[in-house]
Amino acid sequence: MTYKVNIIRFFFPVADSLLRVKKAEVIKGLWRTSSLLILFSVGVYLGMAVLGIGTGPISDDAAALGFLGYEAGKLWFIIGRIGFAILFGLLILFVPSLIFYFITKIHYRKLLVMQQVVLTVMLIERLIWIPLAVYAGLDWFVSPFSFGIIAMYISDIPWVIYLFGAVSVFQLWIIWFQAAFLSYLSTVKKGWIWVSVVFIHLLYWAGTAALASMDQHLLSGWFG
Template sequence: MVYYVHLLKGLLSPNTFSYQIMRAEAIRGLWKKVILLTLLSTILFTFSGYLGIGMDFLTKEITDLSRQEFEMEKLFATVGRLIWGMIFSMLVLFGFSVILWAILDMSYKKIVVVQLFVLCILLLEKAVLLPFHIWLGIGPEASPFSFGVIAAYLTSSSILVYFFSQISLFTVWAIFFQYKALKGLSERSPKTVLLVIILAHLVIWLVSALLSYLEIEKLI
């Protein structure tokens, strides 16, 4: 059976996708979708950087910098976002796949296909949040779709707020999609597959929270 990668169909029909990818003997259209989503990721991250999303440290420095210095800092930070947009897509598609492949012992290529849909979900979240920032000035840590807002009321710890802001309706959707697709590809029990997926996400959320806390844009 030849499986042709169709992102919209797969997202709308996860059960059908799970059945098809489990029985696929050949995959077509994978690398075209990899290039497309990497390009979309780069555009989204660059545009977010241009709008100043997630770059509060620049706002804090605006009174200490001249107009020219501020624009230069903003340019460097935006370039950093551009680079991070490419790295982000590569990590989701290939880095996460390596973790699952190493632990669950399944087809690496098929995992990458599943991760295409996960990346699509995560980019959709970023796109949905853009209007909230433009019109309401809401940053990713205060997303109405995440637990970041609740965490901000319960704790003053920035790193905890950043961590819980990573947990959103979209990431839950991504985990659900991964589980539905991958449980049929692994010889491990469904509970083990789910546990590995959740633990991998927890590690990623912790790293992302740490990078946000350290304001990684300053280092790029």
């Protein structure tokens, strides 16, 4: 059976798409879709750069840099955003797919389909957050879609706030989707799959919080 990649179908009842992927012997459009997602990632982060999201450190030093230095700083910032977008897209697509391959032995190309959906959701989250950053001035960890706001009422520890801020309703959907996808295509026990998926996300959230605690601007490329 031949399966042609169609990410949009995964946002409707998932069972049919999972069945098609499971039975697929040939997957078409995989690399084309991956390339388009990388370009989409570049477009999102380029748009953020043009809007000035994350340029706080450059703006703060504008007087010291001078006109030419300030403009050069903005140019390098944009170039950096483009490079980050490409690297981020590649990491989200290929690294988790490799990890889950060793855990479940599901065909790697099928795992790439799963991660294409994951990357799409993460980029949609960024798109939704952009107007909140531009018009409301909200930092990433106090997005209304994350649990950072709740954490601020129960703790003054920056790491805790950043940790909860990294957890959003989009991230929770991704966890559910990955667990459902892997459980359907794999013979590994469902409990172990859930533990593996949640553990990987916990590492990501903890790492994000640790980096943000050391230097919040270090993560401005992703969170703005």
